[in-house]
Amino acid sequence: MIPRKFEYFAPRSIKEATSLLKKFGPDAKILAGGVSLIPVMKLRFGSPAKIIDINRIPGLEYIRASGGRLNIGALTRHAELERSKTVKDRVFLLSETASVIGDPQVRNMGTIGGSLSHSDPSGDWGAAIIALRGELTIQGPRKRRRMKVDDFLVDTFTSALQPDEILTEISVPIPPARSGGAYMKLERNLGDFATAAVAVQLTIDPKGVCTSAGIGLTAVGPKNLRAEKAENVLVGHPLTPKTLEEAAAAAAEDAQPIPDPLRGSAEYKKEMTRVYARRGIERAISRAKGGKK
Amino acid sequence: MAKKKRSSGQKAPPVQGLLPVTMKINGKSHSDMVEPRLLLVHYLREVVGLTGTHVGCETTSCGACTIIYNGKSIKSCTMFAVQADGAELKTIEGLGEEGNLHPIQQAFWDNHGLQCGFCTPGFIMQTYWLLRENPTPTDEEIRQGLGGNLCRCTGYQNIIKSVKAAAKEMKK
Structure with a gap:
């Protein structure tokens, strides 16, 4: 199973990535963890002409608690969210959700931002971020905007991202005392x-x-x-x-x-x-x- | 079927759109020119010639192509070779050799953790990662940890036995 030919770019900054996206428009797709995009390309459900690999952009993988919120870099792997003590202690729902995504190898590669941007109705993150009333930060070539996850998820495989935009951060409020969360999945x-x-x-x-x-x-x-x-x-x-x-x-x-x-x-x-x-x-x-x- | 391997000393004809990659595989550095669409598993098998990593389902389900990429287990059918530029990889060939098996390989041998053996390199590499994350896994943790690997022969019981035996041996 071999994908169609494409041109490959590995930008070193978000600015470089968004300018590539602006140049190529809908011909380009962002490659994050690749666990959804690469199967799509191999099965030839989709064959983007340009692949923008954002894995070499520094500073997109982080988990930080600050100002009553947990902020997560879009390129953070599911496995990091699954094992992070900060996540377990502060927002257990995220930890539990991460632990039931795909399988261990998929969780080692797959990213929270890639999953949300893919907007698969079967994706696990969307439900968890909805329950937590999370907000997402989106960076375009010039403008940065922030929106509720409810507005970001538009339809099946359709997010609010414009072709020249990248999801950079997921932010959820840290729940107060006497709070509890759970993710229950039937598979x-x-x-x-x-x-x-x-x-x-x-x-x-x-x-x-x-x-x-x-x-x-x-x-x-x-x-x-x-x-x-x-x-x-x-x-x-x-x-x-x-x-x-x-x-x-x-x-x-x-x-x-x-x-x-x-x-x-x-x-x-x-x-x-x-x-x-x-x-x-x-x-x-x-x-x-x-x-x- | 199998592509002809480039013999050393004979320069490949220039192909448009090839990109250079260099990666360390089992401690040894490899540099090649690859098409961006070349999957990492095909690079390992057909360009480098390391055929221990198997291609099973090719759809991220079976785990036969599991390798260690920068310390983490991944399915090498779901990554392009260009993504691994600069990376350190470990494949089944880097674990042990005939006469000097890695404790995980020995444990699979001793406990009949394989029958046809097709899925075995993937199971062993995933076990290698699992035991580094969690040197003393429970049965349930082993089942969860190997959940991304399929075996159609063994019924899994002996695989779990093998992992437990390997964990015990490696703790010594």
Whole structure:
């Protein structure tokens, strides 16, 4: 399986990369970890004429906690997010999400920024960053802009990136005390894309009332979706079993799956969204009570 | 099928768009001109002549092409050779040799961790990375750690046994 011919560029700075992107327009594609792009090229689903390899640009791989936020360089590998103590301690949801992406070799190469830019509705990061209400920084040849992840993920394999822009940073607020998160993924086998997955991030006050809730969904719509109805069921209410059941049912309503010949019917995916939302909320609550963020 | 290997002393005809790459493979430096679309696994097998790294599914699923790239295990069918310019690689050939097997290779031998052997170089390289990350893995950690490698013969039980035996031996 050999890709079509292409011209290869390895810029040493973001400025150089964006000027190449500006010059070549839609003919160019950015190569980050390559674990999605290279299979696409080998199967000839896509054959970009120019490949801009950003792996030689210094300063795009980092995890930094500052000013109440966790800032992550777009080229940070899934494996780094999986094993980082800072991530585990501050935003456990990211750690758990990273640990179920692809397989170990894929996690050693694949990047969070590449995954989000690819905007695969089966991508795991989108749901987690939605649940955390993350923001993304995008650099163009002249302008830098910042947007909510909800606006960045536009449609299936479509992000808000213009052809001359690069995603450079992912930033999420570090959850306060009494917060908990969980990423629950149903997969046929290790390394498969999700059949359905649910990311949950909650904060509970000392009386047991939910003060904030973020829920993101994977593989049950044209893109990673925010389960807004489910969030609204939780916020402002004590987390009784009845509330949990209602929230899980609302998450299934928020899902917009289409049948997948390999991974199940729309009905099955909706039902699994309900089951995994329920389990995710329960796990997030227990972590919020246990003090783990 | 297999491309003709360039014999030394005979200059390849100039081809447009070739890029120079230099990488250290199993401690030895290699410099070649490659097409950007040449996959790293094909570079290793057909240009360098190291055929121990196998090509299985070619779709990032089976792990037969697993090598160590700058200290991390990767699937060499999912990387272009040009990306590895300046990198340090380790392949199965760099681990041990006949009569002087690496403890992981010996453990697979002793525990029947292979049958046809096609997937074995990938399993061994992934085990090499896994045991450096986690020298004393549990059964579950071994299963997770080798989750990106497929074997169609063994049923995996003996592979897990082999990894445990290797871990024990390497701790000595």
